[in-house]
Amino acid sequence: MAGNLEHAVLRRARAALAEDATDALLNTIADGEAAGSIFSAVSAGGILTTWKEPGRTKLGPDFSCHFVNSVDTAHWAGLHRLGEDIYATGGLDALDEAIMHIVQLAPTRADWRSNVLESVWFDVGRTA
Structure with a gap:
């Protein structure tokens, strides 16, 4: 029982x-x-897209028109x-909680x- 509590505390500290x-x-x-040139591709007209990893083929915006260094x-x-x-x-729940917390740090x-x-983070924990 104490081991589980210690493990949970360590996991939360790592997430923090x-x-x-x-x-x-x-x-x-x-x-x-x-920030403007790279992250303008993240949201196209207010519609969430997936930020494509530079150098890999994934769904998401096309960075070919942007200078990616x-x-x-x-x-x-x-x-x-x-x-x-x-x-x-903590899985997808921890990821969702982290997003909510991090977003609130800079209103x-x-x-x-x-x-x-x-x-x-679109594909984190969701890939096969």
Whole structure:
């Protein structure tokens, strides 16, 4: 019984760290010069799309018209990895809770954050 409690506490601490890291990365991206060009593809006319991983074929917006550099690729990979970490701590419920929490950390950017996270984490825990 105590082992289960300790395990749950450790999982929640790991998820909290990933949420904090996601918040920091989103702030970096939003404050950077590429935020407009790269993330405009995330939401096309208010309709959620899937942010395609640079260099891979997945459903989502076409980045061929955008300049995708190693920093942009690193941002995508970092956000995706953090989503996978959160998923590992508690599945899709933990991922949904994390999105709600992270979005609330920056109310003025809530819509943007929600679109980005829903898009980047679209396939986390859902692939075969």
